[in-house]
Amino acid sequence: MNGCQENNFYQYDINKDNIITSICQDFLRFAEQNDYLLKEARILNSPLFDFIEGDDTRYMNSVLINRVRETKIQLTVPFRCDSQDHRRYMEMSIIPLEDDGLRFKNFLVKSEKKQDIVLSNLDTHKSIDVISMCSWCNRFKVTNTQWEEADIAVRELGLFGDNDRKRITHGICQTCSELIMTAEG
Numbered sequence: 001m002n003g004c005q006e007n008n009f010y011q012y013d014i015n016k017d018n019i020i021t022s023i024c025q026d027f028l029r030f031a032e033q034n035d036y037l038l039k040e041a042r043i044l045n046s047p048l049f050d051f052i053e054g055d056d057t058r059y060m061n062s063v064l065i066n067r068v069r070e071t072k073i074q075l076t077v078p079f080r081c082d083s084q085d086h087r088r089y090m091e092m093s094i095i096p097l098e099d100d101g102l103r104f105k106n107f108l109v110k111s112e113k114k115q116d117i118v119l120s121n122l123d124t125h126k127s128i129d130v131i132s133m134c135s136w137c138n139r140f141k142v143t144n145t146q147w148e149e150a151d152i153a154v155r156e157l158g159l160f161g162d163n164d165r166k167r168i169t170h171g172i173c174q175t176c177s178e179l180i181m182t183a184e185g
């Protein structure tokens, strides 16, 4: 696997059933640095979703995964993966492979030492407690009039951040509601 020797990079592959089929060694080193107690033997052949915490984060990941499988187009989204004393701003690329497999490449974009608690509470991500998702087109509400695909919504709303717990509610966007009204009428 090219690039796995570099610091601040890790990648892993999953098959069509979301089972982890390969990981690079740096993933394990990264996991250690971030206080995860992961062992290679435990990761390989395990479901990816065993390693994703939080229902909504799992859900967002499954939306992204399904979208890459459907479109066969690579997606890149930002996320946070902090260690005890550092904020780590990461980017995750999901790349389509043969037979509905996927490759995840995660890069560290930047890392900053955490300030005290007070400062970290003033973090700049837009604070939104409830996020609306359209059940028809799977887009997310980013403003009162704007609904966006998952990758853009993750960026715009600062999802996958570590501080704010966000809840997803299901609804219907303007476009789909008009389409459905038209179809029924």
Ligand SMILES: [Zn+2]
Pocket: 134, 135, 136, 137, 138, 139, 172, 173, 174, 175, 176, 177
């Ligand atoms: Zn919609």
